[in-house]
Amino acid sequence: GRGSQQALAAKRSHKQKVGYTYLHSIIDGFSRLAYTEALEDEKATTVIGFLQRAQAYFAAHGITHITRLVTDNGPSYRSDAFAAAIK
Incomplete structure (x- = not known):
């Protein structure tokens, strides 16, 4: 399970913060359709x-064009790699 000694040991061996889960969300401003994932990091x-x-x-829900992307300006969303991915 998530809080088990095995899970905690696995995270420590990968130098991750134990007990942290990062929620990443995107919401379409027109339809208000949302997509969220719980991820282990924010790289x-x-x-x-x-x-x-x-x-x-x-x-898959008919929304194929992104006009504007607004983020929380975290380091991963300001990175050169992310900027290249959204072009």
Whole structure:
């Protein structure tokens, strides 16, 4: 389970913060359709993957064009890798 000694030991071995889960969310401003994932970190590669999965989710619901993306300006969302991914 999530709070078990095995889970905590696995996180410590990967130098992750034990007990933290990061919620990443995207909401379409027109329809208010939301997509959220609970992820283990907030690294640039993680948020790029999240954005790609969110785009697929919204496309499946007929939303295929992103006009503007507003973020909390966390380091991963300001990274060069993320900027390249949204172009």
